[in-house]
Amino acid sequence: MAHDRPASGSPLDLAVAELAAVTFRDDLTVREIPAPTGLAPSSYALAGDVRPEPGAHESLYGTGRFLLLHDLSEPEPWGGPWRIVCFAQAPLDADIGADPLVADVAWSWLVDALASRGARYQAASGTATKTLSKGFGSLAAEGDGAQIELRASWSPTGDLGDHVEAWAELVCMLAGLPPGSEGIEQIRGRGTARA
Template structure:
């Protein structure tokens, strides 16, 4: 943070997150934002409500970066940095197109809620954890992790939060309640 007054666009962004539509399958929590990435930052942690073995099926984070002077590569005053980690079923984990599918889902979720964005970059990683010894009863688990950043077209960020929450559910195989009600 800086000693200057909080920029109006940053206040608008934070209020839009507070007032955003909520995905009922995702719990949100404000967490300390990273430092030194931008003069103005905020962060939300999220996790799915439906849990397995006392652990959420998916968890993630959405970080808002704001620099009125802009930064190289942002092509705007804001940058959203997001991460999610989700348990996936073994059949899905073996798909050679998993990374491409998850990356496309991220774009789909942003577009489905009307979140305008550009300059999206990121990575998709799949992780296999095998248990041995006394932990063999737990079996193996597969996770997919997506790290992405993009520039929103306006300071109104509510749709971006909803999109990332929807993606969290989609990767964990949870159909958000609002989609069930629309069917």
């Protein structure tokens, strides 16, 4: 796997050790994945899936990616040496997907998750996209579907573990599993994810 990881003892290696100490809830499976190259001199990436089916590549409930970038030159837009880029998506029931405020709610859940963990940051930006779909022809039986997707980035200024915990909370929230719901059946039914 290509991770753009520098020698042991580097700032990124210390950060990865900090992230490795985080314990995630049982219904979120988190694993290291290859980090994209060319975004920063060093990077580290995680993937998270909510209640994945055995052998499945992605969860039917929700999925996310967490990317930690490090650049000692402190790019001006970052305002520091670190940048986090995250992605989270989940299917929605069609009636929830039609709500005009669902994108605003997704962004507020990220901000709330960061605040609840005490994760300090600056220069946050992102997009929340909702997709509505309707099947036709041989897909008509699948009915209407909806999906929410959040892409965000920010520059962490504190404990990196707090930030990965906030990301994990966001992924679970989008999938209908709020904090404290470990081991409880999903709050809403699975939507049909189609794009």
